[in-house]
Amino acid sequence: MHEMMVAQSLMAIISDEAAKHAAKPVAAKISCGTLNPINDEAFRFAFEAIARDTPYEDLRFQIEHKPTRALCGICEAEFEVEFSRPACPCGSENFKLLPDAPLILEEIDFQTD
């Protein structure tokens, strides 16, 4: 799985931000799409392995999975795609997938005391 590479890249960004804010991060929120999601458990496991014995080893993560959206070719509505039965609520299977949400580090909670 690619969660290890994701965890490594994230670690680099978080330590940059920690240096910039001169504060200790205690929690972070990340988000991903559904076409190329990260597996939460594999990700937490990978991050734990990388962060052991660093200032980030107790960092808590909130992981948001954003649904993939599509534009219907018939009724022109935008809708959330359910991949087990991909169709517009109007019944049409004629649609265009919108780009999947990228992996994003949304926010960090820093310790303030």
Added chain:
Amino acid sequence: MEKVDIGKKILHENEKYAFENIMFLAEHKKSCLNMISSPGSGKTTILTRTIDELKGRLRIGVIEGDIQTDLDAERIRATGAPVVLINTEGACHLSAAQISNALKNLPIEDLDLILIENVGNLVCPSAFELGESGKIVVLSVAEGDDKPAKYPSIFAKSKLLLINKIDLLDGGHVDFDIERAKADARRLNKAIEIFPISAKTGEGMNNWYDRLEEWAKNPGL
């Protein structure tokens, strides 16, 4: 506690290299296609047959991604085509940084087309943009016609789907409904081109060769 908005792409390093690769390919006016499939769908067999049959027509260079062996790279080398091997040391996908390096190690000016064989995996490689001109997904009939529905990401992102090993359909050895696979892939991606082929018998390969020639002439197609 202080909450700070960051809003940074976690794979921005990969995107930076992917952009470099796009610029590099544009500068050299070369097309570069990224072939993705599950292990054993026939990527290397398609490559070796293609290189052999297009000798004199198209000069192909190969970037071969493999977890830890040089077995596939050796099969390519035996055709005489230039090949750069990337061992990912366990990683399930190629990254744009690895491609950036590999592109510089190919005799780019002597080539008409660059083909990348990604690590055998139908899921992870589609999350990593390489700066390629297009993705090609290979699905062999032995894997089942439900794969476009079950692994939508790569089918949604590919320009072309090669349905390989169609020779296996003849004797009734495998049940694979080509029309179902096509319909499921097109539901996700209206523009996807689909060529059923057999890299073993050569059936259908001419469509693929003609398409490669078009790509070599015009990377934007």
